[in-house]
Amino acid sequence: MLILKGTISQMQIQLRGWTGSKNMPKKGPKVVVIGAGIAGVGAAGKLLTQGLTDVQIIEASSQPGGRIRGSLFGKSTIDEGAQYIHGASTKNPVYQLAKEHDLLQETHDRLFPNLLQKLLEAIPREKLLLKKPIKQIQWNGSFESGGSSVYSVRVVCEDGDHILADHIIVSISLGCLKANGQAFFQPRLPEQKLSAIQSLGFGTMNKIYLEYETPFWDENTDVIGLVWEDETPFSVQKPNLTEWWKHVPVFYVIRPTERYGHVLVGTISGKEAEFVESLNPQEVASRCTYLFRQFTGRSSLPELKSVYVTKWFSNPYTRGSYSHISITSTGAMIDQLAEPLPQATEGSSSPMLQVLFAGEATHRSYHSTTHGALLSGWREATRLIDHYSTK
Ligand SMILES: Cc1cc2nc3c(=O)[nH]c(=O)nc-3n(C[C@H](O)[C@H](O)[C@H](O)COP(=O)(O)OP(=O)(O)OC[C@H]3O[C@@H](n4cnc5c(N)ncnc54)[C@H](O)[C@@H]3O)c2cc1C
Numbered sequence: 001m002l003i004l005k006g007t008i009s010q011m012q013i014q015l016r017g018w019t020g021s022k023n024m025p026k027k028g029p030k031v032v033v034i035g036a037g038i039a040g041v042g043a044a045g046k047l048l049t050q051g052l053t054d055v056q057i058i059e060a061s062s063q064p065g066g067r068i069r070g071s072l073f074g075k076s077t078i079d080e081g082a083q084y085i086h087g088a089s090t091k092n093p094v095y096q097l098a099k100e101h102d103l104l105q106e107t108h109d110r111l112f113p114n115l116l117q118k119l120l121e122a123i124p125r126e127k128l129l130l131k132k133p134i135k136q137i138q139w140n141g142s143f144e145s146g147g148s149s150v151y152s153v154r155v156v157c158e159d160g161d162h163i164l165a166d167h168i169i170v171s172i173s174l175g176c177l178k179a180n181g182q183a184f185f186q187p188r189l190p191e192q193k194l195s196a197i198q199s200l201g202f203g204t205m206n207k208i209y210l211e212y213e214t215p216f217w218d219e220n221t222d223v224i225g226l227v228w229e230d231e232t233p234f235s236v237q238k239p240n241l242t243e244w245w246k247h248v249p250v251f252y253v254i255r256p257t258e259r260y261g262h263v264l265v266g267t268i269s270g271k272e273a274e275f276v277e278s279l280n281p282q283e284v285a286s287r288c289t290y291l292f293r294q295f296t297g298r299s300s301l302p303e304l305k306s307v308y309v310t311k312w313f314s315n316p317y318t319r320g321s322y323s324h325i326s327i328t329s330t331g332a333m334i335d336q337l338a339e340p341l342p343q344a345t346e347g348s349s350s351p352m353l354q355v356l357f358a359g360e361a362t363h364r365s366y367h368s369t370t371h372g373a374l375l376s377g378w379r380e381a382t383r384l385i386d387h388y389s390t391k
Pocket residue numbers: 034035036037038039040058059060061064065066067068080081082083084085086132133134135171172173176205206207312316317318320321322358359360361367368369370371373
C-alpha cells in the first residue's frame with residue numbers, strides 16, 4: 001500500500017504515474033462531475049485542490065448554483081431556492097464558510113450567491129461547461145479515446161457530444177433521477193438503487209413573492225399569518241387544487257425595506273405548489289389581493305405591483321424542491337442511493353468507482369439542505385482521493 005503524503009504538486013506527479021488497473025491509461029484519472037449545484041461545485045473544488053487535475057463539471061443550465069439561485073424582483077434580487085443556513089454550528093460547513101468569508105451579516109440573496117462564488121474560485125472557468133445537458137451515462141464500458149486511452153464511462157450530451165471519463169460524480173437532483181433514472185443509465189441501475197430512487201420522497205416547495213407600492217402592514221410587522229377558523233386544510237381528504245391559496249398560511253415581510261422595497265414572501269408545498277406553477281402571475285396576484293382584503297376586512301387594500309412564483313417542479317433540471325424520507329422509504333435507502341457503481345463483487349475485474357453519487361438526497365443526516373449537499377460532494381471527492389492515495 002502506498003500512502004501519498006506531501007504537497008499537492010508531489011501528489012499530482014504520483015497520480016499521473018499511477019498504473020493500477022489494466023483498463024486505466026497511464027495518466028492521471030479523468031473525473032467528470034455532472035451538475036454544478038453546491039454538491040457538484042464542492043466535489044470538483046475538493047478534487048482540484050487535492051491534486052486531481054483532470055476534472056470537468058458539466059451543467060445543463062446557463063449558470064452554476066442549481067437550487068441556489070437568485071432572480072431580479074422589485075428593487076433587488078430574491079432567493080428562488082435556499083435562503084437560510086440551517087444550524088449555526090461550526091460542524092455545519094456552510095455556516096463555517098459563511099463565517100470565514102464574513103458573509104453571516106449579509107442579506108439572504110447575497111449570502112448564498114457569494115458563498116457559491118467562493119467555492120467556484122477553486123475551479124478554473126474552462127473546467128465548467130454550461131448549457132450542456134446530458135442525456136445518458138454509459139458505464140461499465142471500454143470506450144477508446146482518439147489516443148491509446150480507454151475509459152469505463154461515456155457521458156452522452158443532448159447536443160450529441162460524448163465525454164469520456166474514468167469516474168463521474170452524478171449530483172443531479174433526486175427528482176431528475178426519478179424522472180430519468182431508467183433511461184439515464186446504460187446499463188440500467190441495479191434494482192436496489194432504482195428502488196431507493198423511486199421510494200425516497202422528493203417534494204415541491206415554491207415561494208410566492210408579492211411586491212407592493214405601499215405596504216398595508218405597519219413597520220413593526222414581520223409575519224402575516226392567515227388563520228382559517230372554520231376549517232383546516234389538513235381536514236380536507238381530497239385536495240382541491242383550485243383552493244391552493246388555503247395552503248399559504250404565512251407571509252413574511254422581507255427586510256430591509258430600503259433594499260427590497262415592500263415585499264412579502266409566502267411558501268406553498270405539495271400538490272398545491274405544483275398546481276400554482278400552472279397559473280399566470282395575474283391570477284395569483286388577484287387571489288392574494290382578494291385574500292388580504294377578506295382577512296383584513298379592508299376592501300381598499302392596494303393592488304399588487306408585481307408577483308413572482310418559483311417553478312421548481314416544472315424546471316426540467318430539478319423537478320421539485322428537495323428530498324425527504326417518505327413513508328415508503330427508510331434512511332438505509334439514502335445509503336443505497338449514495339453507493340458507488342459498480343458495486344463490489346468478488347472476483348470482478350471492472351474498475352471500481354466508475355459512477356459516484358452526490359447531492360442533497362444522498363446525505364443521510366442532512367438531506368434537503370445546502371450543507372448536506374456540500375458534505376455529499378466532499379464525501380465523494382474524498383472517496384476518489386482516498387482510492388488513489390491508498391493504491
Ligand atoms: C424553494 C427552496 C428553498 C430551500 N431553502 C433552503 C434553505 O433555506 N436552506 C438550505 O440549506 N437549503 C434549502 N433548500 C435546499 C437546497 O437548496 C438544496 O438542498 C441544495 O441547493 C441542493 O444542492 P445539490 O447540489 O444537491 O443539487 P442542485 O442544486 O439541484 O444541483 C444539481 C445541478 O445538476 C444540474 N442538472 C440537472 N440535470 C442535469 C443534466 N441532465 N445534465 C447536466 N446537469 C444537470 C442542475 O441544473 C443543477 O445545477 C431549498 C431548496 C428549495 C428548492
